[in-house]
Amino acid sequence: MQIKTELERLIRQACENSGIDAGEIRVAEATKAEFGDYQFNGAMPLAKKLGQNPRQIATRIVEALPENEILERVEIAGPGFVNLHLSPGWIARQVEACAFDPRLGVGTRSEPRRVVVDYSSPNMAKEMHVGHLRSTIIGDALANLLGFLGDEVIRQNHIGDWGTQFGMLIAYLEELGEGAEGSLQDLEEFYKAAKKRFDEDEAFAHKAREYVVKLQGGDVRCLHLWQDFIDKSLGHCEEVYSKLHVRLTREDVRAESSYNDDLPAIVADLEAKGLLQTSEGAKVVFVPGEETPLIIQKSDGGYLYATTDLAAIRFRVSQLGAKRISYVVDARQAGHFRQVFAVARMAGYAPEDVRLEHVSFGMMLDKNGRPFKTREGGTVKLIELLEEATRRARKAITQKEAYGPEELEKIAEIVGIGAVKYADLSINRESNYIFDWDRMLSLEGNTSLYQQYAYARIRSIFRKHGSEAEPAPVILEEEPERRLGLKLLQLEEVLQAAAQDAMPHYITSYLYDLATLFMKFYERCPILRSDVPEERRRSRLVLAHATAATLRLALEILGIKVLERL
């Protein structure tokens, strides 16, 4: 149930009833408590359009509002703002209806769409580093979210497993022979060592180049070595995914190389459609409004990632039936995707009813606003970053209570990983973000720990109470109760907006509001104290239960776990 949608329906009906041609009706959350819960600001522009007094328009609309149980009071203020006050009784009944529903009242799409979310996409030649963190976290959250709302989500891990560097790597792998297993433990070192050999030894370099040709020619032995290498490298990624509690599996891998056979066909097809031109020896497509063309085939005959991306779009639309394809890739590639999408449209690979979107995100910076690097200036390995998160979380929580070593480890991991993910998801993905351990592991402010703490605190109420909440009439007499109840009902509209805009931070903002409102409610409205009347206690237990359930559900969608005790 989306309150906003319900209210918009009412206003639209009122406009129809009073013969006002209103066009699109938009209701917004009120900017201040004194202005009610929601507000309709459309009377002013409407007045201008109709050449009438805005207050009169507002009055006509308000008087024509159909009978309903949602609104308790409507008032017109200022030049023509329509302030909507919701009925506490209505809110209470909605909370009762949602609180014990596994989906908390959130509906699912009546006609599911097929959606492809392309994220993580590590390069197999190297170890995953912080550059892959945001894509992996944001992409996974988005995939979870769309799936929860009823889309058929297809996760695609478009791993980089093809290209000239693999000739070098498998040549080195072969050279090491049996002992190679150990060397692959650290891909970064392996890559460096191979590169060193390549640069220093001409014979090796020659062999590496030969291997590229053989590999592309389908040489069985080379393919075998290559496959072996990819398997190992993918194993590293999976270790990271598992640590990150990210749902990507081997099933989701659709490697770059899997499109190899399609590439000549793409070129031929673009040619046949008259889109391809030759420019400076390369085969390109010029996109109207773009200065430089999209290069489809290099002058030496090689293909580029644009070609692969086009093949991928074609595959995803025609074979997977995608109606929305979301690329969770950093902002630097905006230009690339703009062009690839344009060409995909021109070539008909993605008809107009398929939504192509670049879910772009900014860079990860250190505390001083510089690109995130190790102290020595190298790239930070993701696995090490995650280990540090757990280590720091352990340190942050040990001072509190005594845990068994196993429990401590489990808690530290959930808290540490949660902090890293939440910190990333809680800011507008478009901007660069500053990675600061101290802030993300703080218990105060908009952090995962604050949410996890709120959750654990509620769970502790039920432990103390001795049983779980049971359905009961909800009473919203006090302001903190009413505000909490209303916030609980806003879950669906927040999730929908976050899904529509691919903006996970809408959800974290909501959670922060919710947790804060709960703390205030808890402060003002005792639950278990002996002087609380039974029916109030039962009502408040329902509110507490619904809050915990909302926190857990939304955090789960974001890929963050909660704990019964902290």
Added chain:
RNA sequence: GCGUCCGUGGCUCAGCUGGAUAGAGCAUCUGAUUGCGGUUCAGAAGGUCGCAGGUUCGAAUCCUGCCGGACGUACCA
């Protein structure tokens, strides 16, 4: 040079499909609470929303110019 994005209290961020006195958190200061987990709650202080114009009844939000920053600018991915 051209293009894209970004400039909001000391710091980190919301708000940007134009709406009422620009919101949080951290840090700072004050108070409540002998605590149903006070790591909470209440309050104070702190802002020419980069600058200058423009559009509008109304601009942080839209338009133009400028300043500052990041990124991108054809055969890497």
